[in-house]
Amino acid sequence: MARLGLDDYGDEQPMHPTVSPAAGVESAAHLAGVPDEFQRLWTPHRLVYIQHGQQPDEHECPFCHAPAMPDDDALIVARGKHAFVLLNLFPYNSGHLLVCPYRHISTYDLATPDEVAEIGELTQTAMKVVRTVSRNDGFNIGMNQGVVAGAGIAGHLHQHIVPRWAQDANFLPIIAKTKALPQLLGDVREALADAWPAPSA
Template structure:
C-alpha cells in the first residue's frame, strides 16, 4: 500500500483552539504581504485569500476586515462587498482554472464546522467534473495539483483592477 503524506494538515486536524481577535488569522492576514498571507484581492470592507487548508485547488475565502462571527452582524456595506468579491472570485477562477462549478458557503459557528468560527468568512471552492476520486473517501486525503503560491499568483494576476467609486 502506498501513502500520500500531508503532514501540514495535522496543524488543522489537531488544533481545536478557536482564535479570538488577538490571535485571529483573518485579522492578522491584511497586515502581512499579499504573498505571505495568500491574499489575492483587497476591497474596502473585505478581502480574498486562499485557504491554507484547501478542500480543492483554488479554494478561496472572502473575509471582512472587521472581526465578527455571524453573517447577520455584517453591515450592509460588508454584505454587498462580500457578495461582489465572491462573484469576482468565481469569474476569475473560471478564467484561470477552467473550473466547472463551485461550492460556496459559510459555516456559522464551531458546531457547524467553522475552523475559525469567530471571524466570518465565505468559502469559494472551485469544482471540476473529474475532481472527485477515491482519495478523499478511502484515504481521507486530497491531492492538489498546484502549490498555493502558484495558485495565488495566477488568481491575483487575473483579478480585475478596481476602478474605485463611481
C-alpha cells in the same frame, strides 16, 4: 516561509488514547466497536486545536492578522474597502478561496450593508476569475456559522468559494483519506491575483 493557519473546515477528531503518537500509523483492527478499513495517522502537533476547540483567541485571529501582511505571505488575492479575498491554507480543491470582512465579526447578520455588498461583489468576481484561470465546472459556496456548524474559525466571518471539476472527487479521498492538490498555494495565489481585475476608478 511560514503560512497562516487559516481554516481547516473544523474537522479535527480527538486522538485515540491507546496508542502512542510515536507509533505513527496504526491498524484499526484492535479498536473498540466495529473495525473499519481506515488507518489512523497520528498528528500530535495539532492537539492544541482540539484542546481549544480549534478556535484562536481574538488577538490571535489569522483573518485579522492577514491584512497587515504582504499579500504573498498571507495568500491574499485581492483587497477591497470592507473585505478581502485569500486562499484557504487547507484547501478542498486548488483555488479554494475565502472572502472575509476586515472587521472581526462572527456571523453574517452582524455585517453592515456595505460589508454584505462587498462580500457579494468579491464573491462574484472570484467566481469569474477562478473560472477563467482554472476552467472549473462549478462551485460550492457557503458560510459555516458557529462551531456547531463546522466553522474552523468561528470568531471571524468568512465565506468559502470552492471550485469543482467533474472528476475532482476520485478514489483517493475515499480509500486513502487523501486529497491530491496539483498546484502549490503560492502559484495559485499568483495566478488568481494576476487575473483579478483592477479596481474601477
